[in-house]
Amino acid sequence: MKSTLTSLLVFTLSCTRPAHTTHPVADGALSLYPKPTLLDEPGFTKLAISRQDSTMWLRADIQRDHHIFGYEQPDTTSRKLLLLSLFTDSVQGNPHQCLYGAYYESASLNDLHLTFVRFTNAFAESRLLSGAKPIDTLYFRKEWVMWTP
Template sequence: MKKAKYFIAISILIAACTKPGAKEETKLDSRSQTAGVADYQHKGTTVAEASENIGQVVKVSAEEGETPSSDEQGTKAYVFESDSSIHLTANIRQEHRIFGYAKPDTTSNKLLLLSVFTDDVEKNPFKCELGAYYETDGMKQLKLKYLQTRGDFIEAVAIDHLAKSRMIYFEKKWIEFE
């Protein structure tokens, strides 16, 4: 493990010395971001200093089932007032994890998930009855229509390709109107 740390430190040092003003950035995994990656002083940087700088990389990871806060710059779904349709287009640079619930209560049954995270969408690990999708364009057999706002939730209807409908509720903080 020590050899790996020294190898990384030397690699960073070499990269920093060959690219003046460069900033080293590492993607930790599909559910993480890097924060606080240090810019290196190119003159007089030692291996020991470079090793210390490696510790300044902070991993920020969403826990299983945790939703990014609405205060963060996340992707939101949009209701188009012309036809009341609900749309969300995924942006890999902005996180989103939006659940559709059976009742206007976050502890009720999760019916639908719109998420940027592959681990959330592939194989539907939350067992959402209507499925898990990256964005609404991926829902070929399902359409979402806004009905009304109820407190901290919006009430919508999910309509499948056979015209069967199902009531669904989304937290209002994840929805914007256009």
């Protein structure tokens, strides 16, 4: 009886952990399952670009995560100028010290708004405007933005 239970347990474990799913992860260790990214999740919100006037916006949805930085240069190691995030710990008190602040959605930018300029390699170049007056240029990772239909 004991050997039957042991065989059943070994069989069950071998069915739930296939060997071919191992892969390297960022720290060099091996993982049994591919590490999912936020972009792989269907519930992830992206920064939208209007095809009509190039306006960029993001509306917060509690069911869909987002954590999107606007950088000073098209480089993720450059200064973080703006953050749009669903996560309270990333917004309250602006812990990332973004020059233009941290917000839950673009509507919270008050009198500021974003417009799309062009794609620059792996980034979407945008302008931060106050009314019609340009304030600064921000770069968002290309995979965090999408054109609206």
